[in-house]
Amino acid sequence: MTTGNSGSPISRYTKDRKVGEGTYAVVYLGKQVNNDRKIAIKEIKTGLFKDGLDMSAIREVKYLQELHHINVIELIDVFTAHNTNNLNLVLEFLPGDLEVLIKNTSVVFKPSDIKSWLLMTLRGIHHCHRNFILHRDLKPNNLLLSPTGELKIADFGLARAMGNPNEDLTSNVVTRWYRAPELLFGAKHYVEAVDMWSIGIIFAELMLRTPYLPGKDDLDQVDVTFRALGTPTEQNWPNVSNLPLYNALKVYPPPSRQELRNRFSAATDTALNLLCSLTELNPGKRCTSTQALLHEYFTESPAPTLPSELPKNDVAGGDSDDDEPENKRRKV
Amino acid sequence: MIEDDRSKDMCPICKTDRYLSPNMVFLINPECYHKICESCVDRIFSLGPAPCPYPKCGKILRKNKFKRQVFDDLVIEREIDIRKRVNSIYNKTEEDFESLESFNSYLEDVENIVFNLTNNVDVEQTTKDLNKYEEEHKIEILEKNMRESQKNADFVKYQESIAQLKHEKMRIQQQMELEDLEYQRQQKQVLLDKLASNPGGSSEELIAQSNSNILKRSSLRKRQFQQLTNQLDQRIQTSNPFKRGRSSESDEVGSSTPFTPFKGDRDLNKRYTLLDTGKTDADVSTGTYHDPYVSGLAKNKEFLGAGWRLELVFERALDEAFMGMGCFIDKEKELKAEVKLEGGDGISV
Numbered sequence: 001m002t003t004g005n006s007g008s009p010i011s012r013y014t015k016d017r018k019v020g021e022g023t024y025a026v027v028y029l030g031k032q033v034n035n036d037r038k039i040a041i042k043e044i045k046t047g048l049f050k051d052g053l054d055m056s057a058i059r060e061v062k063y064l065q066e067l068h069h070i071n072v073i074e075l076i077d078v079f080t081a082h083n084t085n086n087l088n089l090v091l092e093f094l095p096g097d098l099e100v101l102i103k104n105t106s107v108v109f110k111p112s113d114i115k116s117w118l119l120m121t122l123r124g125i126h127h128c129h130r131n132f133i134l135h136r137d138l139k140p141n142n143l144l145l146s147p148t149g150e151l152k153i154a155d156f157g158l159a160r161a162m163g164n165p166n167e168d169l170t171s172n173v174v175t176r177w178y179r180a181p182e183l184l185f186g187a188k189h190y191v192e193a194v195d196m197w198s199i200g201i202i203f204a205e206l207m208l209r210t211p212y213l214p215g216k217d218d219l220d221q222v223d224v225t226f227r228a229l230g231t232p233t234e235q236n237w238p239n240v241s242n243l244p245l246y247n248a249l250k251v252y253p254p255p256s257r258q259e260l261r262n263r264f265s266a267a268t269d270t271a272l273n274l275l276c277s278l279t280e281l282n283p284g285k286r287c288t289s290t291q292a293l294l295h296e297y298f299t300e301s302p303a304p305t306l307p308s309e310l311p312k313n314d315v316a317g318g319d320s321d322d323d324e325p326e327n328k329r330r331k332v
Numbered sequence: 333m334i335e336d337d338r339s340k341d342m343c344p345i346c347k348t349d350r351y352l353s354p355n356m357v358f359l360i361n362p363e364c365y366h367k368i369c370e371s372c373v374d375r376i377f378s379l380g381p382a383p384c385p386y387p388k389c390g391k392i393l394r395k396n397k398f399k400r401q402v403f404d405d406l407v408i409e410r411e412i413d414i415r416k417r418v419n420s421i422y423n424k425t426e427e428d429f430e431s432l433e434s435f436n437s438y439l440e441d442v443e444n445i446v447f448n449l450t451n452n453v454d455v456e457q458t459t460k461d462l463n464k465y466e467e468e469h470k471i472e473i474l475e476k477n478m479r480e481s482q483k484n485a486d487f488v489k490y491q492e493s494i495a496q497l498k499h500e501k502m503r504i505q506q507q508m509e510l511e512d513l514e515y516q517r518q519q520k521q522v523l524l525d526k527l528a529s530n531p532g533g534s535s536e537e538l539i540a541q542s543n544s545n546i547l548k549r550s551s552l553r554k555r556q557f558q559q560l561t562n563q564l565d566q567r568i569q570t571s572n573p574f575k576r577g578r579s580s581e582s583d584e585v586g587s588s589t590p591f592t593p594f595k596g597d598r599d600l601n602k603r604y605t606l607l608d609t610g611k612t613d614a615d616v617s618t619g620t621y622h623d624p625y626v627s628g629l630a631k632n633k634e635f636l637g638a639g640w641r642l643e644l645v646f647e648r649a650l651d652e653a654f655m656g657m658g659c660f661i662d663k664e665k666e667l668k669a670e671v672k673l674e675g676g677d678g679i680s681v
Contacts, residue, residue: 283639
């Protein structure tokens with residue numbers, strides 16, 4: 001492809017290598033021609049849907065265009081090539097994600113590393129919530145890591161803005177294991193608290209190095225969640241029984257502090273406090289991103305690790321183009 | 333291979349097999365490193381020093397020198413033994429030297445000796461030197477040993493006290509939890525009794541009262557517990573010789589890079605104050621804002637159960653109304669352009 005700063009969008013980027021393909025899109029690795037910056041191009045397949053474009057692509061473009069934050073993935077450009085009519089999203093290239101790192105047992109997480117990742121996630125989500133955007137699909141797999149160690153929230157395919165108060169929202173969002181209890185009950189008017197729950201579960205997963213609440217199916221998820229955290233009642237969560245799917249629950253007692261301490265043996269008391277307030281069953285009492293960031297967990301020693309010093313999975317060769325294929329971006 | 337494995341599990345003296353007596357233990361002696369099972373050692377050496385029963389070995393061994401093998405590889409086992417012995421003689425640490433260089437050359441000397449002894453190079457000369465050094469520095473070595481053991485004892489004491497503190501805290505908390513449960517049960521019983529004794533009275537009032545009782549007590553208990561743990565913490569702080577230096581150090585590090593939770597991404601300067609939201613339709617007095625439609629939604633229990641709040645709607649409307657005030661896009665663009673020119677890498681700022 002030819003160089004040139006201005007000119008048609010395609011000549012500003014190169015598509016070097018295909019790194020992944022999903023139902024809705026193909027992901028290529030490429031470069032921004034004028035500064036050699038690595039990028040990922042997500043080419044959305046058109047013609048698959050009778051209504052035109054895939055909803056998640058529209059959502060991704062819509063919200064990423066608005067959000068600019070160090071802990072949110074950057075949408076550099078959007079273009080369509082005249083010959084194919086496909087929609088192309090140019091995103092910054094991020095070689096790793098948190099899920100791979102959690103699964104890689106040869107990497108040891110220090111408490112300060114976990115703190116740093118949680119801090120960056122909270123900063124990113126705080127920026128979204130500040131702009132009244134719900135992410136609705138937070139999971140380790142969607143928290144990507146830049147070569148400098150910065151964590152970036154990605155995949156805004158399920159994101160949406162807080163609607164009008166009377167609008168219904170679908171409760172069928174968020175990957176099952178990270179789904180908040182109000183969503184399990186089929187709530188249609190949830191708020192930012194659903195994202196905070198997911199972050200709480202991710203926090204637990206970072207400490208345990210294994211998924212915290214792995215439900216086998218939607219019903220099992222309810223059981224697993226309440227076995228770990230207690231069944232909500234009208235006392236600790238007023239009006240819960242008015243949610244559509246709240247019925248015939250097996251009643252589990254809430255876990256005692258000691259049980260939690262045994263489960264998270266490496267966590268300090270402050271860390272447990274934060275975890276408890278993030279995984280508070282009642283969404284009205286669950287802590288917000290602002291409250292979480294102001295929590296004393298972050299000021300307590302040890303200080304969060306600097307992003308550049310965080311553990312990485314594989315040291316992706318700086319200039320060489322032969323990154324591991326497993327390092328490809330997430331499924332699309 | 334199979335042959336090898338079997339010989340590994342069999343005592344070459346009495347031919348006892350691990351397969352038949354799974355409890356058998358092999359011992360070795362650092363004189364010759366020949367493997368002998370425990371019962372053989374008891375049998376042969378209990379009457380005093382005797383020669384090694386291995387053919388063509390014949391070294392005189394003593395029972396008290398026999399020990400369990402730690403490393404599978406006998407070469408490593410032997411090197412560790414030698415290292416232990418040499419280090420007990422050459423036991424200086426870095427603080428005994430004026431410069432790093434002299435300490436390093438000392439370490440190199442030690443390594444040389446260990447290497448010679450393990451690889452059988454100049455063994456006689458080296459042992460002679462080693463013995464000579466030991467003779468000459470006897471008092472120094474002893475002194476150093478005393479100091480080190482004192483240090484170790486201090487550290488062990490410190491660790492013990494920390495563990496004790498943790499244990500104590502846990503015990504108190506557990507006890508409190510138990511007591512709380514008992515108290516709640518009692519309250520429930522009292523409430524039931526009360527309800528039973530006056531069937532005409534309003535039951536809801538009584539329930540509310542007992543709930544508030546429980547709440548009051550639990551917050552009191554929390555404070556009590558906090559106080560107790562603080563006391564314990566303080567006690568350990570004052571008695572601990574190590575912590576002091578460290579804590580002041582970490583303070584210095586902390587103050588040099590202040591922690592900013594939001595990194596500036598927070599709107600502290602809200603340009604409005606939220607008025608009271610009128611709770612009922614009738615409550616449209618001054619100082620409140622009442623929107624009949626949204627307030628109507630606030631009565632919907634399904635909305636409330638999902639975490640929806642009336643205030644959130646108003647806050648959002650106001651935030652959005654004032655968002656971007658005080659931002660000058662032209663100015664920011666200029667700034668951005670400047671940075672781009674300086675940096676030249678074009679990564680957005």
